[in-house]
Amino acid sequence: MLEVSMNNLQFSYDKELVLDGVNYKARAGKFVCILGLSGCGKSTLLRLIGGLEKSNPEQLLVDGKPVYGPSLDRAMVFQDYGLFPWMTAGENICIALKQKYKTWDKHQRKEVALKWVNNLGLDEELYDKLPLNLSGGQRQRFATARAFALDAPLLLMDEPFGALDAVTSALLQDTVLELWQKEKENRKTIFFVTHSVDEALLLATDILVLGQAPSKIIYTHSFTEETKPRRETLYTDPAVLDLRNRLTKIINDEIAEKAYRLHEQKMNITDSENNKSVKKHIA
Amino acid sequence: MLKVIKDYGSIILIGVCILIGYILLTDGFAVLSSFLFPSIFDVLKLIPEYINQLFAGLKSSLYLLVTAYVLALVCAIALGTLIGLKSGLRKNATPYINAFSAIPVPLLTPYAINLFPTFKAASIFLIWLAAFWVILGTTIGAVMSIDKRYLENAATLEMPRLEKLFRVILPAASPAILVGCSVALTLSFMMLAVAEMFGASSGMAYFVQYYSDFARFDLVMLGFLFTAAVLVFIMYIFDKIKHRILHWTINN
Numbered sequence: 001m002l003e004v005s006m007n008n009l010q011f012s013y014d015k016e017l018v019l020d021g022v023n024y025k026a027r028a029g030k031f032v033c034i035l036g037l038s039g040c041g042k043s044t045l046l047r048l049i050g051g052l053e054k055s056n057p058e059q060l061l062v063d064g065k066p067v068y069g070p071s072l073d074r075a076m077v078f079q080d081y082g083l084f085p086w087m088t089a090g091e092n093i094c095i096a097l098k099q100k101y102k103t104w105d106k107h108q109r110k111e112v113a114l115k116w117v118n119n120l121g122l123d124e125e126l127y128d129k130l131p132l133n134l135s136g137g138q139r140q141r142f143a144t145a146r147a148f149a150l151d152a153p154l155l156l157m158d159e160p161f162g163a164l165d166a167v168t169s170a171l172l173q174d175t176v177l178e179l180w181q182k183e184k185e186n187r188k189t190i191f192f193v194t195h196s197v198d199e200a201l202l203l204a205t206d207i208l209v210l211g212q213a214p215s216k217i218i219y220t221h222s223f224t225e226e227t228k229p230r231r232e233t234l235y236t237d238p239a240v241l242d243l244r245n246r247l248t249k250i251i252n253d254e255i256a257e258k259a260y261r262l263h264e265q266k267m268n269i270t271d272s273e274n275n276k277s278v279k280k281h282i283a
Numbered sequence: 284m285l286k287v288i289k290d291y292g293s294i295i296l297i298g299v300c301i302l303i304g305y306i307l308l309t310d311g312f313a314v315l316s317s318f319l320f321p322s323i324f325d326v327l328k329l330i331p332e333y334i335n336q337l338f339a340g341l342k343s344s345l346y347l348l349v350t351a352y353v354l355a356l357v358c359a360i361a362l363g364t365l366i367g368l369k370s371g372l373r374k375n376a377t378p379y380i381n382a383f384s385a386i387p388v389p390l391l392t393p394y395a396i397n398l399f400p401t402f403k404a405a406s407i408f409l410i411w412l413a414a415f416w417v418i419l420g421t422t423i424g425a426v427m428s429i430d431k432r433y434l435e436n437a438a439t440l441e442m443p444r445l446e447k448l449f450r451v452i453l454p455a456a457s458p459a460i461l462v463g464c465s466v467a468l469t470l471s472f473m474m475l476a477v478a479e480m481f482g483a484s485s486g487m488a489y490f491v492q493y494y495s496d497f498a499r500f501d502l503v504m505l506g507f508l509f510t511a512a513v514l515v516f517i518m519y520i521f522d523k524i525k526h527r528i529l530h531w532t533i534n535n
Contacts, residue, residue: 086454
């Protein structure tokens with residue numbers, strides 16, 4: 001339930017500008033999906049909110065305060081490496097709970113961890129298994145369970161279901177949506193990075209499309225409770241189909257522009273090499 | 284019993300083949316000199332008479348080995364973790380680590396004897412040094428190469444430093460650290476032999492050295508076999524510990 005404000009947010013990796021003036025304000029309780037091409041800065045934006053990258057304190061505010069580093073108020077779910085492989089899946093949840101609820105004893109932690117294991121539709125028998133012995137879907141469920149168990153008001157999910165098969169991914173999308181919707185007025189604010197337009201349409205209350213790096217937001221769309229697509233209407237509702245086409249076109253245009261830009265760069269390099277070789281020949 | 288045969292059958296078979304080979308080369312066809320390579324049966328007959336001496340040597344050697352190795356383990360892992368985590372310290376310390384670790388430890392024997400008040404202290408120092416450099420090097424490398432995502436995962440949980448060290452950094456670095464520990468253990472054994480060759484009055488290497496001076500190669504052979512058996516046993520225990528620590532990796 002935290003508000004996130006980005007005011008002309010800029011960020012560079014080794015002097016290379018990745019984000020160039022991102023302006024956006026996510027109201028508390030929103031489910032924001034971020035779409036964009038690979039390398040456009042979606043994950044960077046999420047890492048900035050998560051405090052894993054340093055931002056200008058004036059350009060990024062969470063709940064009105066600058067972000068100075070990671071916090072238990074901002075739980076993260078990564079695409080991989082979400083769980084520590086040397087701990088059992090259950091221990092992975094418990095160690096997170098230990099940091100958040102310092103006065104809880106081992107039994108309290110286990111009780112809450114098991115509750116979230118059940119909420120995520122996992123078998124309790126998996127609690128004592130190592131991540132190595134779990135499927136990709138089960139691992140992501142445990143990582144999601146850990147994030148929800150922390151009860152962080154802001155949840156940051158970086159392509160969490162990107163590496164899963166379609167069925168597992170769909171099941172997890174439904175679970176996350178259900179858990180988020182269940183909290184009603186105390187809903188967490190979720191930032192969710194994805195490559196999939198359909199996933200964004202299904203989950204988001206707000207969709208952001210980032211342009212090519214150095215990127216800024218090139219398109220936004222907000223749903224109301226009434227207009228928010230559901231899985232049943234995802235492929236039948238004309239308004240949703242129209243929006244999907246629009247989003248796909250925006251992304252395809254970006255791909256075409258990127259391909260053109262790369263081609264131009266390649267041509268420039270070839271021209272300059274040719275010029276050099278001609279000069280050398282003349283000399 | 285069946286499980287032992289199933290698990291270790293091939294290993295036992297190789298051992299038996301080596302033994303048969305030795306018997307054929309000595310008793311069978313007398314290819315090897317019986318003075319330097321005595322009959323295995325003659326060697327085995329010596330066990331009852333020398334068993335107490337061998338075990339007294341084992342006790343003395345283990346005291347030196349365990350003390351030095353444990354000290355090296357603690358010092359090298361603590362220092363290696365610190366250097367691995369602090370890039371500034373690493374930058375400044377690496378040239379010196381490279382320089383000092385390149386000095387062959389046996390060459391430092393005269394210095395050790397001169398600097399330390401007793402033979403035991405000098406021996407422990409030499410064994411410690413041999414193990415220390417290897418474990419230090421692998422620990423620095425292991426900590427440096429921990430996947431950044433594990434550290435970020437710990438950061439998002441706001442894990443306190445000490446807990447992060449024991450629950451994230453050391454487990455993540457443990458596969459590589461344990462490789463170094465294994466090499467260091469073998470080196471420690473070799474260094475033990477060097478250390479026991481001066482000033483010692485008992486020990487496994489001392490036993491071999493002492494009877495070699497009297498050209499009692501049957502007892503030298505007995506000393507070799509006993510040392511090999513101890514080494515195999517210690518490495519077996521070490522492997523068990525290693526497998527326990529690395530139970531979460533694919534190969535375990």
